[in-house]
Amino acid sequence: MALWRLGGFADDGFARLADADALPSDGAVIVSLGRWLSERETLTARPAPVGVAVEAGADAQAHLADLAGRPLIALAFAKFADGRAFSYARLLRDRHGFRGELRATGDVLIDEIPLMLRCGFDAFEVENGPTLAALEAGRLPGPAIHYQPASGAVAETSPGPRPWLRASAAEDRPLSRPRGPSADC
Amino acid sequence: MYHYDDFDQAFVDARVAQFRDQVDRRLAGDLTEEQFRPHRLMNGLYLQLHAYMLRVAIPYGTLDARQMRKLAEIARVYDRGYGHFTTRQNIQYNWPALKDTPDILAELASVEMHAIQTSGNCIRNVTADHFAGVAHDEIADPRPYAEILRQWSSLHPEFSFLPRKFKIAVNGATHDRAVIQAHDIGLQVVRNEGGEIGFAVYVGGGLGRTPFVGRKVRAFLPERDLLGYVEAILRVYNLEGRRDNKYKARIKILMHEKTLETLKGEIEAEFEARDRALLDLPPEEVARVAAFFAPPALELKKPVSDRVERRRDKDARFASFLAANVTPHKAPGHVVVTVSLKPIGAPPGDCSADQMDAVADLAEDYSHGEIRVSHEQNLILPHVALGDLPAVYDRLASVGLATPNAGQISDIIACPGLDYCALATARSIPVAERIAQKFGDGAKARAIGPLKVKISGCINACGHHHVGHIGILGLERAGEETYQITLGGSGDENAAIGQIVGPGFSYENVVEAVETIVETYMGLRADASETFLDAFRRVGLAPFKEALYERSAGSDI
Ligand code: SF4
DSSP, rough: EEETTTTEEOOOOEEEEEEHHHHHOOSSSSEHHHHHHHHOOOOHOOOSSSEEEEEETTGGGGGGGHHTTSSSSEEOOSOOOHHHHHHHHHHHIIOOHHHHHHHHEEOOOOTTHHHHHHHHHOEEEEEOHHHHHHHHOOOOOOOSEEOOOOOOTTOOOOSSTTTEEEEEEEOSSSSSOOOOTTTTT | OOOOOHHHHHHHHHHHHHHHHHHHHHHTSSSSSHHHHHHHTTTTTOOOOSEEEEEEOOOEEEEEEEHHHHHHHHHHHHHHSEEOOHHHOOEESOHHHHHHHHHHHHHTTTOOOOOOOOSSSBBBOEEEEEETTTTTTTTTHHHHHHHHHHHHHTTTTSSSSOOOOOOOEEOOBSSSOOGGGGGGEEEEEEOOOTTEEEEEEEEEOOTTTBOOOOEEEEEEEGGGGHHHHHHHHHHHHHSSSSSSSGGGEEEEEEEHHHHHHHHHHHHHHHHHSSHHHOOOOOOOHHHHHHHOOOOOOOOOOOOOOOOHOOOOOOOOHHHHHHHHEEEEEOSSTEOOOOOOSOTTSSSSEEEHHHHHHHHHHHHHHTTEEEEOTTTTSOOOEEEEGGHHHHHHHHHHHHTTTOOOTTTTTTTTEEGGGTTTTTTTOOOHHHHHHHHHHHHHHHHHHHHHOOOOOEEETTTTTOOOGGSEEEEEEEEEEHHHHEEEESSSSSSSTTBBBEOOOOOOOETTTHHHHHHHHHHHHHHHHOOOOOOOHHHHHHHHHHHHHHHIIISSSTTOO
């Protein structure tokens, strides 16, 4: 498994803590949503960063506002694409002002990464071989121009004339940029 | 009609390139079928009973001659020489090879067409009134709004993995020809007291195994708020729609389980919380898109044509065609011609490549290059000068497209059924063919008047039987096909789900049962102007039940 962010593969500064594991006194950790809810006081008092992981299929909607203060939130994708996490991402970024790392975990595949990026995810735990290979080659598939605004947390330009059009920043899409209007036309 | 600019063209080209790469990876084994599935569906590619099926979008049912010729070419080169027009303003090809599909999509992109989101759990091809821009009763052309929605919904990053498919329809006239109340979102263009354009918004309509008529969540949504409000509906649905059971996953079930008031409250709260700057529609932008749909400049003509009158007097079949397939145009001296794809005894909606070419030629010669596709699986030449009708009719007749039965009992909607569909429990096309043969397209059918018969081959209801004046649902009981009949369904502004008349009929007897129903109607109607639907609404099920089950005629039991 590797952690990928825009710009390349990166070190994961966070350690995944199982619910049964003792809480280490230092070092950044990720705990489950259940543990966060039951041990919130201890976890908030801890000086080192604590991120929260939401498992695939969990109904996280009620907890989004609460989680928005965390430095990291990991949302897991189940095998059969459960699209709720795309809306969680938009709500976290655009409604609750979450500015920490939003990490996609679970079934993260190359064809969905561009959509996840546009919803506000900025880190991806990748296991799938072809996905790793494509990311290593700097290849993000799909159009780099879009028919609707993305999350406000995503840097995109507005190529006009229709106000809802967007274009990904050029450096996000090293190889797959199609012909199209430039940002200033 | 709408034309792609550089942005639109770059988008579909990039999408084709992406799909080509996905197909390559699938063929190389880098993508499993399970991983490939959502991507091929998002590009209109289904796995059917015999082969792949490619479903191509004809957004809001408008296309031009050049596009129709391309559809014909694809049918010839990549399929078996024909295509099938569906109930959602799409065309399906039943025999493409997987390896060819990227090339087919590239061919489509070369004429500003695509297959994006014609299947899968995403926002589907947005449909609209097929008489848009030509109808007398139009408040405003629905197509600019449908086009704006098409754009906004294309590869929407948040709504590409919904609980289930999501269908939007827009109607701009007072008469609903787009069946908007059978859609997840139905938008009816309205004007408020101040004369401003907006929408009545219906949510939660849908057929399938649990049919519901859409409920009104807003009586007047200002034009400016169109995208913001639709996005709010989609977000509530994406977050709360059921994912545990695909038969309970549509928004109609959410509406049913939550109640109208609760769901409406959630949609309004989500709408209130939106970022207004992002999705508000500026009027200049709507005007810019609307300008694409401005009607062609039509020469003013006399509202009566001697040539047409003379031909009507001496040619009964032409007279039938005038009565059934020709509708007044809002410009005097012009008409809208419905080209029936329901020849007696053939599968509804099928069209050969040669016929497509012939329609393209006719559109160029007589209809300002424009063609429409209706959800009733017919084609339309929207701008024909009255005096050209004899010539148009003769050319249609020469390619087998002059069946004079639009809106009549033999203009049947039928899904593919057991002949093509893996999910079917009974045949539907042969039942449609037998009914059409029974009543024909002549005097008998004319005497019956407007009557919509709709047939589905299983409870998924792709043939829209719930909203047929006579609906027929093919089921399987103990290894035998059995057909359940519903009466009084309607897909217009007075939408209603048909009522089950009683126990089902066998494959052999179902046509006779329809005949009994029709005879009963003919016997009890007030006069020839009382349509089947009006008569049914007056008398209810009882007389039909009695005729079917208490006398022996047509009954199985
Ligand atoms: S109604 Fe059933 S048989 Fe007919 S096309 Fe739909 S799924 Fe197939």
